[in-house]
Amino acid sequence: MTAVDLSQLPENRLFIGGEWVPSETGKSIAVTNPATEKPLAEVADAGIADGLRALDAAHAAQTAWAATAPMRRADILYSVNRTLMDRRDEFAALIVAEMGKPWAEAQGEVDYGAGFFRWFAESAGRLHLEGQFGVEPNGQYRIAVSKRPVGPCLLITPWNFPLAMGARKIAPALAAGCTVVLKPAEQTPLTSLLLARVLEDSGVPAGVVNVITTSNSPDVIAEMMHDPRARKISFTGSTEVGKALLRQAAENVMNTSMELGGNAPVIIFEDADLDEAVAGAMVAKLRNGGESCIAANRIYVQRSVAADFVRRFSDKMEATRSGDGTDPASELGPLIDGRQLAKVASLVSDAVHKGAVCAVGGAPVDGPGYFYQPTVLLNVPENAQIRTEEIFGPVAAIYEFDSEEEVIREANNTPYGLASYVFTRDLRRALRVADALDAGMTGINRGVVSNPSAPFGGTKASGSGREGGTEGLEAYLETKYTGIQI
């Protein structure tokens, strides 16, 4: 694997208006490697004036970028895709260092993130061929319907996929002709800054993409949202913060996309291929160390195969090798920070205290790094917090069920509705259950659903809007109707 190279990142700088500038606060934020707890780098800590400066730049660049030929925008996005793939290992090393995921998963994230630039490059070229031109029903005049960019966008991303979450927003925004201000999570800002470098080198004009890092997101973002020049907010993060941003967005009636928390059920029927179900549940649970909004939060197994499933799944969990992602043999990285480690530990101890049985793991790992053991919980009682809260860690809670009706009711008994997974060999049952699950996404006989060409998003408290697919571009477009009298 490649060593981390920070030489491409100007220290303590924000990327505003095509320039790398210091913050008005003069302060910085320390970035820590979660596997070693050692400092990795410092980034600039933006204040309110920096946020508004970034919005000035995005606003100033908006008209020219919207008027840039779609094919030119597509060419730039293709170039970003190629550069990311050429520099795959350099990005993967940075993701491992600041976020902690295993090496192969970090490489996978680069492929996934780069995929959004390719997918939306393909859409950008065709964008303005779409629309309608016709005569209104009384034959009096003509109707033309076309698409135009929403305008300057604020993009806010979490720490769990430092490249992909930004890519999933920047690529469609640029394809649509919008300019953006990206604010990555303070735990993992370095990958976004390196991405800004690549965008700059790929010919993105000054001001079209701006990146600010801050330890004061609530105030910096609130001031930007207060400014009517910001036309859209696309947020990925917790439901709690998403709700607060929706309230703020109401003030100027901003366009919003919200990718929020999840509580994904995995449902394994007795007729499933059990090897496939164990492998699918493992990846749905342990991908990204469980720190994923689509991670398996509740594993439901039909009673007749439950003992067999639990044995096989527990063996695999127990054999999972934790370690620093720089070790290619590591399959499970640390949690992002001490706060997340304490949260996972408290969910497990609450469940055990209330009567759950810990079949595997159940404790933090000693030594440097925020590691938690791969853990399997059985007999989790009704009142345990882990039944309803997003775990965001390598802890699998397994429940047994008898009937299809019962498991559908249980699976839907949550305020969330992001991902869900069904394992069965019966196609009719698979489709019936997928239809009955109130979730934005269902994987049938597979534990991974993320794909740049598919619409990613949730129902209920998991958010609104979709990223990726054709819907991902629509999110950055307004529909314009022109009535023409001739």
Ligand code: NAD
């Ligand atoms: P978080 O909500 O704490 O933070 C997300 C981002 O919002 C960060 O950049 C943070 O700095 C910023 N932020 C925090 N408070 C803010 C405020 N008041 N105003 C503006 N910005 C603010 O979430 P997190 O802990 O970083 O991420 C984990 C959460 O993200 C989980 O709930 C997970 O399910 C969710 N998530 C959802 C998706 C999805 O696509 N639905 C994908 C990844 C993560």
